[in-house]
Amino acid sequence: MTDPKRPMVLVTGGAGYIGSHTCKILRQRGRDIIILDDLRIGHRAAALGAPLIQANLIDREKVQEVFEKYQPSAVVHFAAYAYVGESVTDPEKYYFNNVMGTLNLLAEMRRAEVDHLVFSSTCATYGTPDEVPIPESHPQRPINPYGRTKLMVEQMLHDFDHAYGLRSISLRYFNAAGSDPEGEIGEDHQPETHLLPLLCQVALGQREQIDIYGSDYDTPDGTCVRDYIHVNDLAEAHVLALEALERGAGSNAYNLGTGRGQSVREAIEAARHVTGHAIPARECPRRPGDPPALVAGAARARDELGWTPKYQSLESILETAWSWHRAHPSGYDEEGES
Numbered sequence: 001m002t003d004p005k006r007p008m009v010l011v012t013g014g015a016g017y018i019g020s021h022t023c024k025i026l027r028q029r030g031r032d033i034i035i036l037d038d039l040r041i042g043h044r045a046a047a048l049g050a051p052l053i054q055a056n057l058i059d060r061e062k063v064q065e066v067f068e069k070y071q072p073s074a075v076v077h078f079a080a081y082a083y084v085g086e087s088v089t090d091p092e093k094y095y096f097n098n099v100m101g102t103l104n105l106l107a108e109m110r111r112a113e114v115d116h117l118v119f120s121s122t123c124a125t126y127g128t129p130d131e132v133p134i135p136e137s138h139p140q141r142p143i144n145p146y147g148r149t150k151l152m153v154e155q156m157l158h159d160f161d162h163a164y165g166l167r168s169i170s171l172r173y174f175n176a177a178g179s180d181p182e183g184e185i186g187e188d189h190q191p192e193t194h195l196l197p198l199l200c201q202v203a204l205g206q207r208e209q210i211d212i213y214g215s216d217y218d219t220p221d222g223t224c225v226r227d228y229i230h231v232n233d234l235a236e237a238h239v240l241a242l243e244a245l246e247r248g249a250g251s252n253a254y255n256l257g258t259g260r261g262q263s264v265r266e267a268i269e270a271a272r273h274v275t276g277h278a279i280p281a282r283e284c285p286r287r288p289g290d291p292p293a294l295v296a297g298a299a300r301a302r303d304e305l306g307w308t309p310k311y312q313s314l315e316s317i318l319e320t321a322w323s324w325h326r327a328h329p330s331g332y333d334e335e336g337e338s
């Protein structure tokens, strides 16, 4: 049961991949949460029994009702569509949901006088970087509608702080990966497009091979380099950001990554090692819109939030992903979710 006198944290998108891992850690820290999720992407089972209102942020009346009923003291905002390819073919869906939905949320925060928010942003706001590792001060020039929706929200947040004193921390994730080491929740996207879960699916025999999207990049082994960061380390950063805002910290943005890059070939090797399966791979053309290398300059989150990622190797991240996928070969559907 939730205590009506204790301040609540409203978590939008709390039944999604990163949202659910953050909710679990918030609750372990004794925080009362209320999840707002339309369950189009999220899974009810991922909420682990936390109170959940099934609604979309576009439904302004519903959002207002949630603020009136639960009187949250802060918001952690994940709810968004996040497929880069789909954002190119259906930008209306992305601008409507990610930008308009957030505007509704911010307007209701103002009305309810809730003045701090942690925002789920992305390294996709940088576009193709001029330098790697990428510092937060790097120009933000997103190259797809998804990245532009996230940048627009960062800009809205800047203006809402300036005009109304709504303080926020934007967390720019690099490549979220892995799953809850206790095995209760994990990664289940439909369709799956991300490298690490696809590698697990090949190891499980659900796919014949992994396609390497481009082997002629200007990188050490010709394949793309990414900074894979464990989802629980991301979750931890949200808790630290929330605590910083509660102590009065000003608005800011932080990169969340390990600061180390790994190539697609290195990820395949690591998956072979962790799963003990051969994992056939074939070289394919580049995927449009993939920058050659994305690695976080991660010093600001360490210095200012006191954040240190616990999972420092790709193998240790893959081990948690592999144990989730092995136990849940069809994702959450196995548990009879409606």
Ligand code: UDP
Pocket: 175, 193, 194, 195, 196, 198, 210, 211, 212, 213, 214, 224, 225, 226, 264, 287, 290
């Ligand atoms: N990738 C790949 N084959 C796949 C899926 C992804 O070679 O089947 C590559 C992709 O080009 C990128 C890296 O793996 O360089 C990580 O891709 P993912 O989709 O996981 O995350 P993104 O970097 O797009 O956020």
